Amino acid sequence: MGDWQSLINLIRQFNQERDWGQFHNAKDLALALSIEAGELNELFLWKNAEEADQERVKEELADIFTYAIQLADKYDFDINEIVSRKIQNNALKYPVEKARGSAKKYNDL
Missing domain, CATH: 1.10.287.1080 (MazG-like)
Structure with missing residues (x-):
């Protein structure tokens, strides 16, 4: 931190x-x-x-x-840890090949 x-x-x-x-x-x-x-x-x-x-x-x-x-x-x-973990989780929910340029929620990709 x-x-x-x-x-x-x-x-x-x-x-x-x-x-x-x-x-x-x-x-x-x-x-x-x-x-x-x-x-x-x-x-x-x-x-x-x-x-x-x-x-x-x-x-x-x-x-x-x-x-x-x-x-x-x-x-x-630990702010760095919780934000980093959230970004890692979001990367799994929003893979680049599906999410790039889209505002759709992860379950609609």
Whole structure:
């Protein structure tokens, strides 16, 4: 988890200084993550993607990443490992020869 550790430490320190750990149980982190994703979606609602305010997109992405990292940290997950494993699993579900250029779900390929 070395690549992520300095970011995890920064988030931990920020939360510890404010005594926010008491609010950061797994359920509430997951809910916060979902809410922030909704706020990101709202930036694109009723407009072309190019019209979204990029600074606000950055802010919402930062919130999403922060909550996702905290949730992974709560469970002591290795972020590199879980993302790599997911990509490997997706490679099996979506082989290049079937999935290239297609938006179909794996069971429809």
